[in-house]
Amino acid sequence: MKDNQIPKATARRLPLYYRYLRILNNAGKTKVSSTELSEAVQVDSATIRRDFSYFGELGKRGYGYDVESLMNFFAKTLSDDQMTNVALIGVGNLGSALLKYKFHQSNSIRVSAAFDVNPDIVGRIVDGIPVYPISDLKEQIAIQQIEIAILTVPAQQAQDTFNTLVDAGIKGVLNFTPARIVTKDNVLVQNVDLTNELQTLIYFLHSTNPTEKK
Amino acid sequence: MKDNQIPKATARRLPLYYRYLRILNNAGKTKVSSTELSEAVQVDSATIRRDFSYFGELGKRGYGYDVESLMNFFAKTLSDDQMTNVALIGVGNLGSALLKYKFHQSNSIRVSAAFDVNPDIVGRIVDGIPVYPISDLKEQIAIQQIEIAILTVPAQQAQDTFNTLVDAGIKGVLNFTPARIVTKDNVLVQNVDLTNELQTLIYFLHSTNPTEKK
Numbered sequence: 001m002k003d004n005q006i007p008k009a010t011a012r013r014l015p016l017y018y019r020y021l022r023i024l025n026n027a028g029k030t031k032v033s034s035t036e037l038s039e040a041v042q043v044d045s046a047t048i049r050r051d052f053s054y055f056g057e058l059g060k061r062g063y064g065y066d067v068e069s070l071m072n073f074f075a076k077t078l079s080d081d082q083m084t085n086v087a088l089i090g091v092g093n094l095g096s097a098l099l100k101y102k103f104h105q106s107n108s109i110r111v112s113a114a115f116d117v118n119p120d121i122v123g124r125i126v127d128g129i130p131v132y133p134i135s136d137l138k139e140q141i142a143i144q145q146i147e148i149a150i151l152t153v154p155a156q157q158a159q160d161t162f163n164t165l166v167d168a169g170i171k172g173v174l175n176f177t178p179a180r181i182v183t184k185d186n187v188l189v190q191n192v193d194l195t196n197e198l199q200t201l202i203y204f205l206h207s208t209n210p211t212e213k214k
Numbered sequence: 215m216k217d218n219q220i221p222k223a224t225a226r227r228l229p230l231y232y233r234y235l236r237i238l239n240n241a242g243k244t245k246v247s248s249t250e251l252s253e254a255v256q257v258d259s260a261t262i263r264r265d266f267s268y269f270g271e272l273g274k275r276g277y278g279y280d281v282e283s284l285m286n287f288f289a290k291t292l293s294d295d296q297m298t299n300v301a302l303i304g305v306g307n308l309g310s311a312l313l314k315y316k317f318h319q320s321n322s323i324r325v326s327a328a329f330d331v332n333p334d335i336v337g338r339i340v341d342g343i344p345v346y347p348i349s350d351l352k353e354q355i356a357i358q359q360i361e362i363a364i365l366t367v368p369a370q371q372a373q374d375t376f377n378t379l380v381d382a383g384i385k386g387v388l389n390f391t392p393a394r395i396v397t398k399d400n401v402l403v404q405n406v407d408l409t410n411e412l413q414t415l416i417y418f419l420h421s422t423n424p425t426e427k428k
Binding site for chain 1: 228233298311388392421
């Protein structure tokens with residue numbers, strides 16, 4: 001497997017493939033055709049074949065795919081065969097909703113610690129997850145071996161909080177704030193900007209013939 | 215402008231450019247260099263130039279960009295010069311958080327109606343937004359000229375609800391459920407899958423040398 005050759009668009013589809021394979025495996029299915037896979041994940045089969053080709057031979061032409069071995073392969077590729085603890089910073093409206101959010105298709109991702117500045121919730125357990133003061137960040141991240149943080153603080157605090165996270169040892173941040181974070185120390189930042197999503201959708205809706213609808 | 219030639223990746227960056235231009239304009243700035251723009255939105259300048267080239271001549275080499283005219287151009291391109299009413303279907307944890315969410319960089323996108331099946335909230339006003347029964351969907355969508363819906367129902371109800379939305383006249387759906395929706399009548403579906411986002415981030419973190427980090 002050559003990870004450094006895998007395009008981001010392909011990487012983003014891996015969780016989709018993995019989730020569907022788990023559903024099939026739970027249903028006792030042992031084989032899946034590329035057509036079935038394509039219909040279920042709503043990705044055309046040429047794209048699926050190209051995505052899979054980055055990982056070498058994953059199936060045989062005319063035979064389809066072996067569900068269990070393909071599922072196990074993606075579990076390993078996505079590190080879903082090991083527990084990943086995640087921190088959540090900022091227990092406001094969106095943060096609270098994400099604490100309740102079921103990371104449905106994964107048994108192995110778990111928000112294990114939340115952090116906030118609000119004295120009303122710091123030191124309490126919210127939806128089963130302890131809320132620590134920001135001053136405990138470094139200690140908890142080390143103890144719980146957390147590498148990833150979900151950032152749901154107000155936009156004005158995003159960059160400062162990010163810097164604190166990097167100093168505490170965080171390696172990847174899922175940024176839900178509208179702020180464009182300047183990263184450092186090769187820390188990965190993945191942006192989920194809900195207004196952008198809506199604006200992009202509106203743009204495609206009003207442009208007559210979008211190149212790609214996926 | 216040839217909308218049908220604009221790649222999705224470019225379209226997704228337009229809201230970023232637009233937001234930053236609004237910030238500059240509010241701050242009274244009249245010109246911006248491509249370097250400043252690049253640093254603020256965290257997109258390299260070659261990509262910005264390529265993105266802008268889809269729209270023809272937007273600036274002059276060596277001069278930079280005129281903030282107000284570029285801002286107005288993107289406002290029009292993103293339909294942010296007109297009000298867009300949006301519906302939200304499913305007022306659970308995530309739905310409630312999104313009702314409170316400030317669609318910060320846009321004055322013109324507004325969740326104007328929410329829909330749910332829960333008798334405890336139907337008929338009430340939640341965070342300033344009326345919650346209607348699903349049976350009022352068609353009527354309210356027509357009255358409020360809504361074309362876009364945010365889908366935050368449980369995954370099992372996603373496809374049925376989507377079909378109901380399409381029958382009611384919705385043209386684009388922002389799908390927050392993990393379900394992969396089978397679309398029809400050319401309705402656009404944009405997926406925001408939070409578990410996928412996390413899994414992709416974990417994947418990139420564990421692969422030594424990702425091709426693209428943006």
